[in-house]
Amino acid sequence: MRYEAPDTTEAAVALLSGEQGLARVLAGGTDLLVQLRSGFTEPDLVVDVKRIAPMQTISAEAGGYRIGAAVSAAQLGEHEGVCALWPGVVEASQLIGSSQIQNRASLAGNLCNASPAADSVPALVAADAVAGIVGPDGRRELPVAEIAVAPGKTALATGELVESIFLPARPARAADAYLRFTPRTEMDIAVVGAGVSLTLDADGICREARVALGAVAARVLLVEEAAAALIGSPLDDAALDALATAASAACRPIDDKRGTIEFRTKVAGVLARRAARTALARAKARS
Amino acid sequence: MPQIHVTTRINGDAVEYLCEPEETLLDVLRDRLGLTGSKEGCGTGDCGACTVLLDGRHVCSCLALGAEAEGREIRTIEGLAEGERLHPLQRKVLEHAALQCGVCTPGVLMAAKALLDRNPDPSETEIRYWLAGNLCRCTGYDKIVRAVLDAASELREADHAA
Numbered sequence: 001m002r003y004e005a006p007d008t009t010e011a012a013v014a015l016l017s018g019e020q021g022l023a024r025v026l027a028g029g030t031d032l033l034v035q036l037r038s039g040f041t042e043p044d045l046v047v048d049v050k051r052i053a054p055m056q057t058i059s060a061e062a063g064g065y066r067i068g069a070a071v072s073a074a075q076l077g078e079h080e081g082v083c084a085l086w087p088g089v090v091e092a093s094q095l096i097g098s099s100q101i102q103n104r105a106s107l108a109g110n111l112c113n114a115s116p117a118a119d120s121v122p123a124l125v126a127a128d129a130v131a132g133i134v135g136p137d138g139r140r141e142l143p144v145a146e147i148a149v150a151p152g153k154t155a156l157a158t159g160e161l162v163e164s165i166f167l168p169a170r171p172a173r174a175a176d177a178y179l180r181f182t183p184r185t186e187m188d189i190a191v192v193g194a195g196v197s198l199t200l201d202a203d204g205i206c207r208e209a210r211v212a213l214g215a216v217a218a219r220v221l222l223v224e225e226a227a228a229a230l231i232g233s234p235l236d237d238a239a240l241d242a243l244a245t246a247a248s249a250a251c252r253p254i255d256d257k258r259g260t261i262e263f264r265t266k267v268a269g270v271l272a273r274r275a276a277r278t279a280l281a282r283a284k285a286r287s
Numbered sequence: 288m289p290q291i292h293v294t295t296r297i298n299g300d301a302v303e304y305l306c307e308p309e310e311t312l313l314d315v316l317r318d319r320l321g322l323t324g325s326k327e328g329c330g331t332g333d334c335g336a337c338t339v340l341l342d343g344r345h346v347c348s349c350l351a352l353g354a355e356a357e358g359r360e361i362r363t364i365e366g367l368a369e370g371e372r373l374h375p376l377q378r379k380v381l382e383h384a385a386l387q388c389g390v391c392t393p394g395v396l397m398a399a400k401a402l403l404d405r406n407p408d409p410s411e412t413e414i415r416y417w418l419a420g421n422l423c424r425c426t427g428y429d430k431i432v433r434a435v436l437d438a439a440s441e442l443r444e445a446d447h448a449a
Contacts, residue, residue, distance in 0.1 A: 001308045001309045002308060003291060003308035003309075003352065003354045005354070005355070005357070026352075029350050029351060029352070029355075030332055030350055033311070033332070033349070033350040033351070033352070034331050034332060034350070036309060037311070037330055037331070037349075038331075046308070046352075048352075048354075048355060050355070072344075074344065097332070097420065098332075098333075098335060098419055098420020098421075099345065099398065099401075099402075099416075099417050099418075099419070099420055100332065100335055100338055100345055100346050100347045100398065100420045101332060101347070101350075101420065103341075103344040103345060103346050104346050104347075104350065104351070185419075186416065186419035186420075187333065187419055187420060
């Protein structure tokens with residue numbers, strides 16, 4: 001295995017695309033190092049991106065924020081601007097692992113690890129976040145929802161890497177929230193996760209909504225029927241009931257040691273409902 | 288692949304070493320530099336026994352490569368005391384009998400140091416969440432949490448007096 005720590009994205013792309021064998025990107029390493037040590041992956045090249053300045057930076061852009069791919073969850077949680085604009089994305093990122101893991105783990109790493117149970121991904125999908133990708137053919141953008149294509153597999157081509165994640169601007173009376181179910185309060189992997197982002201009009205009626213679910217299918221689901229249940233409503237009980245029903249109906253989970261199909265399906269509806277109520281309260285506070 | 292030459296600072300001292308590309312920071316500390324205070328518990332970032340400070344932030348050294356330390360600032364349990372004088376966290380852990388086998392203790396102390404560096408007056412709840420990634424299988428967490436609360440209180444008084 002070779003280890004390289006380039007200081008530009010272009011140099012990282014050149015290294016990744018020049019490697020004949022298996023190349024892996026190292027950001028926080030909280031998934032990669034575990035895979036390395038267990039022999040699950042045996043890369044010929046590891047490219048550490050933490051020396052690349054734009055990957056370590058959170059910058060304001062077009063009313064939103066661009067989060068560098070190696071920015072840690074702890075750094076994200078310390079950023080007042082991101083916390084105010086996208087509280088659901090931040091709260092999802094703060095649920096990942098211990099405080100030690102928080103100091104290393106990144107949003108882009110969580111995304112590119114492509115676990116269906118990744119905590120930050122439903123929140124990012126609900127936020128309609130966009131990944132900034134750099135590769136041998138230049139730059140492109142891809143909605144976060146399209147990065148993971150199957151467990152452990154991404155839509156990135158050989159030589160490509162995620163440089164940043166862009167969280168867009170949003171109007172007043174808009175907010176998001178993320179909730180997950182785990183048997184323990186800390187240090188656990190989501191049995192179900194639900195992210196909800198919504199925008200209210202001046203009368204408190206929901207005009208835009210996005211609902212995403214984690215750990216209930218092979219990849220994070222964007223549930224348009226669940227969002228449709230909220231749009232046009234003041235998030236009254238009838239709308240929330242319809243949201244929960246639509247969220248549960250979209251689930252295609254597996255049975256495993258953390259939860260059964262029946263349990264996950266039911267809890268997805270419950271969490272979507274509760275996350276929507278939290279997002280509603282936050283949106284009203286941002287008027 | 289030849290070994291990688293790394294220049295870094297550990298507990299304030301300039302240190303150079305050679306390591307394999309896949310070698311973890313924990314293995315470098317323990318096996319190459321003789322700093323065996325940091326322990327390997329799980330090796331997967333779950334137990335926190337290998338916690339060290341990397342540029343002031345506490346991380347699991349089993350989940351970092353030795354090569355990543357180039358130009359960084361590392362603090363380990365060996366640097367917590369000042370010579371023979373124990374850090375208040377260490378003294379309070381002894382006074383409260385907050386250790387039995389001691390394997391988790393170095394990691395607990397480094398994580399608690401990172402907490403008190405940021406927040407001199409943490410609540411019990413904040414301490415419990417902060418230390419959720421430091422598993423202890425014999426002492427019990429109550430004594431550890433009380434030791435950290437007591438150390439924080441003493442450090443605040445010392446700061447006030449100064």
